[in-house]
Amino acid sequence: MEYRVKGKDIILRQPDFELSQTLDCGQAFRWADDGSGTFSGTFLNSPLTISPLDKGDNTFILHNTTEDEFLNIWYDYFDLSTDYGEIKRILSEDETLSKACAFAGGIRILRQDSWEALSSFIISQNNNIPRIKGIIGRLTEHYGKYPSFADMADETPESLAFLRAGFRAKYLVDAVDKFNSGTLTIDKIKSASVTDAGKMLMSIKGVGPKVCSCALLFGFYRLEAFPVDVWVRRVLDTYYPNGLPDCTKGIEGIAQQYLFHYIRNEYGKV
DNA sequence: TTCCAGGCGTATC
DNA sequence: GATACGCATGGA
Numbered sequence: 701m702e703y704r705v706k707g708k709d710i711i712l713r714q715p716d717f718e719l720s721q722t723l724d725c726g727q728a729f730r731w732a733d734d735g736s737g738t739f740s741g742t743f744l745n746s747p748l749t750i751s752p753l754d755k756g757d758n759t760f761i762l763h764n765t766t767e768d769e770f771l772n773i774w775y776d777y778f779d780l781s782t783d784y785g786e787i788k789r790i791l792s793e794d795e796t797l798s799k800a801c802a803f804a805g806g807i808r809i810l811r812q813d814s815w816e817a818l819s820s821f822i823i824s825q826n827n828n829i830p831r832i833k834g835i836i837g838r839l840t841e842h843y844g845k846y847p848s849f850a851d852m853a854d855e856t857p858e859s860l861a862f863l864r865a866g867f868r869a870k871y872l873v874d875a876v877d878k879f880n881s882g883t884l885t886i887d888k889i890k891s892a893s894v895t896d897a898g899k900m901l902m903s904i905k906g907v908g909p910k911v912c913s914c915a916l917l918f919g920f921y922r923l924e925a926f927p928v929d930v931w932v933r934r935v936l937d938t939y940y941p942n943g944l945p946d947c948t949k950g951i952e953g954i955a956q957q958y959l960f961h962y963i964r965n966e967y968g969k970v
Numbered sequence: 971t972t973c974c975a976g977g978c979g980t981a982t983c
Numbered sequence: 984g985a986t987a988c989g990c991a992t993g994g995a
Contacts, residue, residue, distance in 0.1 A: 726976055821976080828975035831993065866991025871978085908978045929976040960976075 701780045703770065710762040710770045711753065716784035717760070718806020719752060725961055726829055727918050728810055729820055729836045730846070743777050744813060745845065779808050784954075791955055794945040796935075800955075800962035807957045810918065814886045815879070816846050817919025818901070821911045822871050835865045849879040871906025878904055894922050917953040926952035934967075935959045 702713040723731035723739050731741035738751040746769060753759040762770060775781070788805060792798040824832050840846050842862065855876060860869040878884045884904070889897045894916060901912040909928070916925035926944070928936070948955040 824975095825977040826975060826990080827977090827992085828994080831975075834993090864992065867978095867989090868991080906978065910977055914976070927976070930974095931976065964976095 701775075705767050708764050710765055710767065710774075712760045712762060712770075713758055714760065714778075714780060715758045716788070716805060717758065717778070717808055719750060719760070721804050721806040721961065722778070722808045722810065725804075725807060725957065727914075727957065728812060728817075729824075729829070729833045730840065742846070743773060746773050748774065776811050779811055782808070784808060787951060787954055788958075790947055791951070791958065793947040796939045796962075797945070797947070797955055797958060800958035803965060804958050804961035807954075807961060809921065809923065809954060809957065811921050812918050813846070814890070814915075814919040815849055818907075818911075818915040819849075819872060819875060821914040821918070822875060822904075822906050823865055823868050824914070825868060825871075825906065825908075825911055827868075835863050835868075838863050849876045852876045853880045868906060871904070874905040875907070890920060894924060897922070898925075913953075917956070923951050923953045926956050929960075931960055931963050931967075932956060935963045938963075 704711050719737065719739050720733065723741065724733060728741070731739045733739055736751075738749060740747070740749045742748070748765060749763040751761045751763065753761050762774060765774070784805075784807075788801040792801050820832070820836060823835050827835075836846075843851060852872075853876065855873055857869040857873055860872065863869060865872065879886070884900055889900050892900065897916060897920065898912050901907050901915055902909070907915070913925040913927040916922040917927060926932075944952060944955070
């Protein structure tokens with residue numbers, strides 16, 4: 701990772717990073733491509749627009765930000781301290797993963813806000829990505845930002861009807877209530893073992909193994925969490941009937957992202 | 971019209 | 984513990 705300040709922008713050189721693969725691959729739902737490959741989005745209360753500058757040189761422009769904001773927010777959010785080149789070398793011991801890494805080598809795991817990731821993946825269940833984005837878009841438009849669980853304390857399934865989230869609204873309300881009552885806290889989940897953290901998350905109605913592992917991976921940066929959805933189920937059935945290869949140990953979640961992107965392409969449905 | 975989408979709760983055996 | 988089924992919504 702190298703960067704320099706240029707006026708109001710930051711010029712970033714970062715290999716193993718591709719914007720659409722990272723920002724529009726189903727791990728986050730609030731980044732929008734303007735049609736030219738420039739993405740705009742928000743983390744916590746900080747907005748950002750980021751563009752590819754020179755694909756061959758792995759350079760990007762972070763528009764209208766400061767060096768402080770880059771180092772304190774975006775450096776962590778884009779997981780720039782992690783060497784994905786090394787991770788891909790490790791995973792590429794396996795033939796299928798080697799292909800997946802080659803196909804989608806620009807994926808990075810975003811270090812998202814825990815509550816946003818958890819609530820987003822509650823919304824994601826038995827749903828498709830365009831509609832997930834629509835529901836989350838209505839939620840953020842309504843609140844003028846992504847609401848915290850405290851912001852949503854008075855919501856009921858009925859008051860959330862405007863989301864058109866269907867049966868998921870009551871699950872969102874249950875999550876909101878459990879955090880506002882202190883039955884669950886983000887800090888406790890963060891500091892627990894991955895097993896205990898999973899149990900806490902699955903005490904929420906509407907959070908089963910899949911939503912739980914997505915929340916752990918994308919909202920709590922637990923790289924060993926391995927979400928199994930219909931797509932990954934196809935990968936496992938096709939390539940790994942006897943389980944994941946040893947090279948994925950500890951970084952199953954990253955492997956999952958490469959495989960998820962790869963299999964969706966194989967089926968011609970990206 | 972029917973099927974499906976980054977699943978899960980519930981009933982039933 | 985496994986399996987079947989319903990669930991809100993909307994695009995294909």
